[in-house]
Amino acid sequence: xxxxDGSRADRARRVADVLRxxxxxxxxxxxxxxxxxxGRSLGATRNVVREALNMLRDEGVVTRRRGIGTLVTGQKAxxxxxxxxxxxxxxxxYGTVTNEVREARVVPHAPPAITQRLGLPERSEAVYxxxxxxxxxxxxxxxxTWLAPxxxxxxxxxxxxxRDLFALIEETSGTRLGSAEVxxxxxxxxxxxxxxxxxxxxxxxxxxxxxxxxxDGRPVDAESLRVRADRFALRAVLPRD
Amino acid sequence: xxxxDGSRADRARRVADVLRxxxxxxxxxxxxxxxxxxGRSLGATRNVVREALNMLRDEGVVTRRRGIGTLVTGQKAxxxxxxxxxxxxxxxxYGTVTNEVREARVVPHAPPAITQRLGLPERSEAVYxxxxxxxxxxxxxxxxTWLAPxxxxxxxxxxxxxRDLFALIEETSGTRLGSAEVxxxxxxxxxxxxxxxxxxxxxxxxxxxxxxxxxDGRPVDAESLRVRADRFALRAVLPRD
Numbered sequence: 113x114x115x116x117d118g119s120r121a122d123r124a125r126r127v128a129d130v131l132r133x134x135x136x137x138x139x140x141x142x143x144x145x146x147x148x149x150x151g152r153s154l155g156a157t158r159n160v161v162r163e164a165l166n167m168l169r170d171e172g173v174v175t176r177r178r179g180i181g182t183l184v185t186g187q188k189a190x191x192x193x194x195x196x197x198x199x200x201x202x203x204x205x206y207g208t209v210t211n212e213v214r215e216a217r218v219v220p221h222a223p224p225a226i227t228q229r230l231g232l233p234e235r236s237e238a239v240y241x242x243x244x245x246x247x248x249x250x251x252x253x254x255x256x257t258w259l260a261p262x263x264x265x266x267x268x269x270x271x272x273x274x275r276d277l278f279a280l281i282e283e284t285s286g287t288r289l290g291s292a293e294v295x296x297x298x299x300x301x302x303x304x305x306x307x308x309x310x311x312x313x314x315x316x317x318x319x320x321x322x323x324x325x326x327x328d329g330r331p332v333d334a335e336s337l338r339v340r341a342d343r344f345a346l347r348a349v350l351p352r353d
Numbered sequence: 354x355x356x357x358d359g360s361r362a363d364r365a366r367r368v369a370d371v372l373r374x375x376x377x378x379x380x381x382x383x384x385x386x387x388x389x390x391x392g393r394s395l396g397a398t399r400n401v402v403r404e405a406l407n408m409l410r411d412e413g414v415v416t417r418r419r420g421i422g423t424l425v426t427g428q429k430a431x432x433x434x435x436x437x438x439x440x441x442x443x444x445x446x447y448g449t450v451t452n453e454v455r456e457a458r459v460v461p462h463a464p465p466a467i468t469q470r471l472g473l474p475e476r477s478e479a480v481y482x483x484x485x486x487x488x489x490x491x492x493x494x495x496x497x498t499w500l501a502p503x504x505x506x507x508x509x510x511x512x513x514x515x516r517d518l519f520a521l522i523e524e525t526s527g528t529r530l531g532s533a534e535v536x537x538x539x540x541x542x543x544x545x546x547x548x549x550x551x552x553x554x555x556x557x558x559x560x561x562x563x564x565x566x567x568x569d570g571r572p573v574d575a576e577s578l579r580v581r582a583d584r585f586a587l588r589a590v591l592p593r594d
Contacts, residue, residue: 121545155464223396298582304362341539
């Protein structure tokens with residue numbers, strides 16, 4: 113990238129894009145090269161590099177420490193999008209996963225919006241489970257799950273703090289899960305979620321809505337995950353055909 | 354959801370989750386039912402419903418108009434994660450896609466970070482293309498693309514404003530694309546990107562980094578897309594096995 117082209121903000125953004133990709137590729141160990149060296153590698157002036165590093169700091173990709181330099185923030189935990197897996201099933205590769213169970217109970221008359229989504233009779237009961245998930249003792253996500261009663265009730269006796277719901281459902285029901293429809297949004301943290309996830313209000317989050325079905329197609333699990341975007345990225349390898 | 358449980362902020366968040374899922378499911382036409390009716394359907398008081406609607410307004414899912422009520426914001430354009438497709442290839446289902454070409458040129462000595470990522474010799478040239486993409490005349494994404502020179506050069510003579518790069522690459526090279534490695538981040542908009550995409554500074558965006566390979570495995574296209582999250586969501590159906 114030549115510095116003559118575009119505004120300085122444009123140049124910083126382009127440099128930030130390249131640098132983010134390199135970091136995610138694992139091109140750097142813990143500490144980034146100094147600004148001058150980075151500038152050579154990126155074809156940019158030090159001022160532009162500095163601005164790009166500030167953008168990546170705001171994204172949570174790096175931290176900047178006076179006297180030390182620019183550090184790669186702990187690698188973002190990756191969540192694949194090829195197969196349906198519980199978050200914890202994957203996150204164990206990145207650290208120790210713990211869950212604080214905030215709610216776990218039968219709701220006698222589930223609201224119509226829930227019974228419709230789960231294909232339950234009107235005024236049916238449903239099971240609600242809410243967990244705050246941490247990775248290496250730092251909050252990562254807030255998971256809210258509505259379950260069909262026959263699937264959810266047996267879970268309430270289980271060790272919800274330590275296990276993935278998907279694995280528990282398959283174990284207690286003796287049935288395999290089939291597939292899930294997933295929608296991923298990017299949002300900013302409202303004050304309450306920010307407090308629970310220990311981020312600043314307005315920080316970037318993923319909201320992942322997931323409706324999971326048994327192998328026979330019946331929807332049994334409607335959940336919303338709010339995930340800290342400074343600690344988490346989605347990954348996929350997509351075939352063209 | 355029973356209103357006795359958890360703090361009011363907790364209850365509003367849970368109601369917002371259910372309502373967002375219902376809206377994405379297409380359960381409502383343009384205008385949402387009034388707060389009292391929604392409250393019945395969601396098992397919540399009007400105050401909690403109002404707070405939930407405000408959260409969804411901040412997420413860009415609904416707009417609230419005095420005297421009219423709560424409107425479902427234009428459906429978010431969906432981008433599937435099952436196959437590698439250009440954004441425009443999919444977005445045409447949601448409206449008219451136009452591209453403003455901000456840059457399209459040969460960079461004589463591409464920075465090392467780029468040549469390494471694309472597997473090019475050191476100091477090789479590369480092609481840089483930057484486009485601001487709009488859907489129905491409103492900005493949707495800012496796309497920055499670095500291309501291997503043999504792939505990128507022929508594109509510079511083409512009508513970049515009207516076509517997807519993927520389709521153009523396959524056409525001019527006579528080669529099929531193979532696959533792409535994709536990483537999706539959620540970030541907040543820096544001032545420059547906010548201005549270009551016509552959103553508030555700090556608004557939620559997706560950053561999608563994508564390294565695309567030809568069918569023979571050679572990486573030829575390294576791009577970063579910054580996409581407005583109020584107009585865009587990622588979708589997938591994930592199989593368990």
